[in-house]
Amino acid sequence: MLLDEPYRFAEAIANRRDYIEDQLRDGSPVVGVAFADGLLMVTLKGGSQKLFEAYDRIGLGSVGHPTDIEKLRQSAVDLAHVIGFNYSDADVTLQQIVHFGLGPAVKSAFDDVIRSPYIARVLLAELGQDDGGSSFFTVDYDGTFHRYESAAAIGGVAEADGLMREHILAADPSSHALSDALSVALDAWGLGRWAGEQDSLPPDEEELKAAASEADASAVVREALRTLEVEAVVLDPAGSGKTKFRHVEPEEIESIVSSIRE
């Protein structure tokens, strides 16, 4: 068997990585931004919904195969609701969902070389229960997860994540209104998409940054808007009721999008 032969196992895993990364490359990035009125998640979608409500204060977006995304989304929703019922709404945290739910599930599927892996990278956002405490988590296709504050993003290639995040942090949207935060997030999306479109990216971080600084992110977004549409959700602490998740209205999006199109 494969597991008895370390070399073949390592080779199988490496093949898996190549295969999954190749599948993910063209994916539409998902960007998460903390702004003045909560947390914003933004992506561009072809037709079907890409940003989802996992629980009262938790949003989920993903790059990858739609059915794999569905499986992960459903297991996040299942776990959140079982915890919420058995304990309380306050006990449902992103840390639990990622550490005990999504992370292990994705990792075991990835390691089991005779099963199909999840072809998906996931970004989750959690609105804190008090002032502050908001966070983002990313879960990669191999089960690796990271926690971020202020901003996080996932693209079709791993290099895109850092480029998008740095772009957002440089704009410091923490006190931005929704429209400005949306604009920063869309620019970051353009950068992430640009990274996915390149045949190869410089392995050196500084060279990568230099190459990215030459990229025209707005032009990438403008081109993408010919076939895709913007989807944005907000986790709004001022929202009435327990559920803080809402889709941003098309009119709110349109004013930003029309300025990019011009």
Add this chain to the structure above:
Amino acid sequence: MSDGGDFFDLLKSEGYQFPANVIAGVEGDGKGLPFHPTEGTTILALRYQDGVVVAGDRRATAGNAVLYDRADKVIPIDRHSVMAISGSPAMAFEIARILEHSFQYHRRRQLQEMSIEAKLRRLSLLIRDNLPMAVQGIGAVIPIFATYDTRGDVGRIYFYDALGAQFEVTDFATTGSGAAAIRGVMYYTNRWSGTPYPELSRDDAVGLSLRLLFTAAEYDSATGRYERSTDIPPTVKTITSEGQDDIGEDELRDLHTRFLD
């Protein structure tokens, strides 16, 4: 994990279960129990111009004892639905919690709102699952479910029997120990007062609900009455196309002054 998208099935697959076994030695009306089971008392719902008013007194009793005078028996389930409970609060709150999570879970997992028909069916099944408790006279839950039908643009009121049979009423419903004292009053005032309930304004509908609860308390010792000295107003909620809304305590005091003093 459950793949059917049903929250109660998911809970059961995680090991959750209702107290389904009949307790040996306990007879039909709770005789043989070493304690008096707690019960919530009077609740009512009536349609008015904009939707439905749902109200309940605040008392919970155990036998002849007043156990608690601040019970909330009108429980929000989702944006457009509330469940008012009489009978065993333990099982009723459990059922309300399952229902609330079921509706939210369905909306998030299936990416669509559960239909009113399905919501009613979920509640019906939960009440039926609770039958062993109800048969022993210790855990019966007899709720009123009120919701706003956004497709039909109308408020709807349903009540259930202990077996889970669901009945839609046109204008009003009341259950619980004080219901006997006011059911006839509701029929009478709806039919012959000159203004049928569905034509009442919000204030008149809330005022009428306060009067009805006061009347129930007059003839049923298990129903709590609003007293100035203790100042614990009943729970009153409205459900309209905009969703459900709590009537605040200050407004209830004002309406009490206007309609009852």
